[in-house]
Amino acid sequence: MTAEPQNYLNGEYTIKSWLLTTDHKRIGLLYLLTILFFFVIAAFAAGLMRLELLTPQGDLVSSDTYNKLFTIHGVMMVWFFLIPSIPSVLGNFLVPLMIGARDVAFPRLNLLSWYLFVLGGFFTFHAVILGGVDTGWTFYTPYSSTYSNSHVTEMALGIFIAGFGSILTGLNFIITIQKMRAPGLTWFRLPLFIWSMFATSIILVLATPVLAITLLLMGVERIWGIGIFNPKLGGDPVLFQHLFWFYSHPAVYIMILPGMGVVSEIIPCFSRKQIFGYKFVAFSSVAIAVIGFLVWGHHMFVSSQSIYAGMAFSLLSFLVSIPSAIKVFNWTATLYRGSISFEAPMLYVLGFIGLFVVGGLTGLFLATLAVDVHVHGTYFVVAHFHYIMVGGMVTAFMAGIHFWWPKITGRLYPEKWAQFSAIILFIGFNLTFFPQFVLGYLGMPRRVHEYAPEFQVYNVLSTAGATILGVGYLLPLIYLLWSLKNGPRADQNPWQAAGLEWKTASPPPEHNFEETPVITEEAYAYPPLTSSQPTPEEPHG
Amino acid sequence: MAERTTTIAKQFEDLPQQREAVTLGMWTFLATEVLFFGGLFLVYSVYRHFYFNAFAAASKHTDVVYGTVNSVILITSSLTMALGVRAAKLIQYRNTIRFLLLTVCLGLAFLAVKGFEYHKDITDRLVPGLDFNPDLPLHGQIFFWLYWTMTGLHALHVIIGLGVISTMIGLLSRRNGRPVHAHSIENAGLYWHFVDIVWIYLYPLLYLVGRHS
Numbered sequence: 212m213t214a215e216p217q218n219y220l221n222g223e224y225t226i227k228s229w230l231l232t233t234d235h236k237r238i239g240l241l242y243l244l245t246i247l248f249f250f251v252i253a254a255f256a257a258g259l260m261r262l263e264l265l266t267p268q269g270d271l272v273s274s275d276t277y278n279k280l281f282t283i284h285g286v287m288m289v290w291f292f293l294i295p296s297i298p299s300v301l302g303n304f305l306v307p308l309m310i311g312a313r314d315v316a317f318p319r320l321n322l323l324s325w326y327l328f329v330l331g332g333f334f335t336f337h338a339v340i341l342g343g344v345d346t347g348w349t350f351y352t353p354y355s356s357t358y359s360n361s362h363v364t365e366m367a368l369g370i371f372i373a374g375f376g377s378i379l380t381g382l383n384f385i386i387t388i389q390k391m392r393a394p395g396l397t398w399f400r401l402p403l404f405i406w407s408m409f410a411t412s413i414i415l416v417l418a419t420p421v422l423a424i425t426l427l428l429m430g431v432e433r434i435w436g437i438g439i440f441n442p443k444l445g446g447d448p449v450l451f452q453h454l455f456w457f458y459s460h461p462a463v464y465i466m467i468l469p470g471m472g473v474v475s476e477i478i479p480c481f482s483r484k485q486i487f488g489y490k491f492v493a494f495s496s497v498a499i500a501v502i503g504f505l506v507w508g509h510h511m512f513v514s515s516q517s518i519y520a521g522m523a524f525s526l527l528s529f530l531v532s533i534p535s536a537i538k539v540f541n542w543t544a545t546l547y548r549g550s551i552s553f554e555a556p557m558l559y560v561l562g563f564i565g566l567f568v569v570g571g572l573t574g575l576f577l578a579t580l581a582v583d584v585h586v587h588g589t590y591f592v593v594a595h596f597h598y599i600m601v602g603g604m605v606t607a608f609m610a611g612i613h614f615w616w617p618k619i620t621g622r623l624y625p626e627k628w629a630q631f632s633a634i635i636l637f638i639g640f641n642l643t644f645f646p647q648f649v650l651g652y653l654g655m656p657r658r659v660h661e662y663a664p665e666f667q668v669y670n671v672l673s674t675a676g677a678t679i680l681g682v683g684y685l686l687p688l689i690y691l692l693w694s695l696k697n698g699p700r701a702d703q704n705p706w707q708a709a710g711l712e713w714k715t716a717s718p719p720p721e722h723n724f725e726e727t728p729v730i731t732e733e734a735y736a737y738p739p740l741t742s743s744q745p746t747p748e749e750p751h752g
Numbered sequence: 753m754a755e756r757t758t759t760i761a762k763q764f765e766d767l768p769q770q771r772e773a774v775t776l777g778m779w780t781f782l783a784t785e786v787l788f789f790g791g792l793f794l795v796y797s798v799y800r801h802f803y804f805n806a807f808a809a810a811s812k813h814t815d816v817v818y819g820t821v822n823s824v825i826l827i828t829s830s831l832t833m834a835l836g837v838r839a840a841k842l843i844q845y846r847n848t849i850r851f852l853l854l855t856v857c858l859g860l861a862f863l864a865v866k867g868f869e870y871h872k873d874i875t876d877r878l879v880p881g882l883d884f885n886p887d888l889p890l891h892g893q894i895f896f897w898l899y900w901t902m903t904g905l906h907a908l909h910v911i912i913g914l915g916v917i918s919t920m921i922g923l924l925s926r927r928n929g930r931p932v933h934a935h936s937i938e939n940a941g942l943y944w945h946f947v948d949i950v951w952i953y954l955y956p957l958l959y960l961v962g963r964h965s
Contacts, residue, residue: 314763316773382780390773420784424791437881438897445891450798454791
């Protein structure tokens, strides 16, 4: 230990030095621990649900408990795991490193974000301990505001507070990326992860306040006993849905754009190639952020929305798939003739592409008005968004954690185990969620704990898959923790990757770089291949 | 805040970078505030469209005198704030403190008037759900629900703004001869003007909408 150079981890060991840190890298790790806590709870809730659905009868939990389980699962996975997952953990750790800055623009605000997140998490967790909430993560009125006898107000308060944490994180990233880039690091030399974090931050900053006011109005209505979403007063409950989805649909892109950023970093590294179509990938992130604000109405195709509004939202929802497809095509083109190797991060990323394509294409089914009427509120929807959010975002998060693990901890993880668990994750995920597409298409509604016996075979498959998926999450937890002490030490750049974060020590010193780097080349400047294959399109290659 | 107003924080290279970052940060924050109030304005528009006549009738029960006086007070406070920012840029700190104190006084006056008005609203039975004047149309309750929520949230922002300005006054009076970054005062000013602008919209929507005929 004595030979180890000074870095952000070994400077100080006290608890106080962690709880009062303003170092973006330490704050990233604080987030990592916090979201893991919520992930475990939410995953446990999911496990109980899958166990209940093993049989058509409601024999494990009552319908009431089941409602509370899917609410816990939804609320905690969305707000306390997925939204902060890549942005607040990897984003916090990497954004300043990737742009050659000493820290984010407002380090103390950054710490405040974490405290707001923890405080919000506390209220949410407390609401669960008191007996939970049965509204689902969407809090639809008037059930949430008038009729539900569960702890809606406290859970909404938790989300409200955590939301301000998200807003401040987004704000910090926007300013950091705008104003703190190292000399020579122009916009088109930025890593694509930074572009996607920028797009994500814009959504965080512009959408989250609308969620805040919506939950506030719902909460005030609940406390006051009367309000504007109450039909008794002439209020319109669907207005709540509009406001809620004006946040929550863009929030879906908060839950995928950062994952796309991670993928754009890892693919060039493990195919030893410059990314194909840099500007297209960069601008498609911005396009997703912009168009993502215009599609919320596709959640209300069957909620008394006008048919013309439905048509417009349907068209816009088709449009938003174009930038996503651009990304997939460019990633694929990057792989083409690359010198591909299959280390664990790459395996996760390849899994991501497959799962994201399935999730994206089934999204088009749902954007089609007539099909949506058939599958609305069924397991088809559940399968679709899990393919994006779990198959996409969580897989990308795993990829990113593995890829940057040596940088974060200074240790290498055991490669064989990681490759094995990446494959387990892929198999388990598909077995869990693919049968749900079939279930939904056949008409099994979501959010019920009993179902018709003919659906059982698919539910058994899904539950079996969930067990395998659980192993796929447990394994990395074990071997990554093991590697903290027993993994071989990582050098500065174990992947031979391009990118500023690899040009400083692993783990980085407290102020990231010994001297401010000056950037003279484009991102992903991987050396040209030395293979015998001629590359006619690169004259200097 | 303290070190940011007297020195360059360690994450920044130089003063211009810090100034630009802090100012852009403030504008971004105001964008989030616009979206926050935006939700309320949307709700207002929808229900005014649904219940046009009820909104007009209910609006006549707001107290236009209190509302107008408060508009004048708040606009004046924006003027004193702007003068304070100007004085800070000219490094006339004594004047800055004077103008900021004046702004705080006007802000407190606004809250006091609002308090009297709320008291009158309660005695006039304008609280939806709890005690609402039965002579008013049913949907007038939505109007007054929005009235209380919007002015209440606005008042909360006034209080936060007063806190920010008071912090600036504290910084200025404890500066011990060192220069104070004018952009900190300017950002406090931006926030205060935002609070003012929200009121500029609330005033016609709540007080004047039923009185134009």
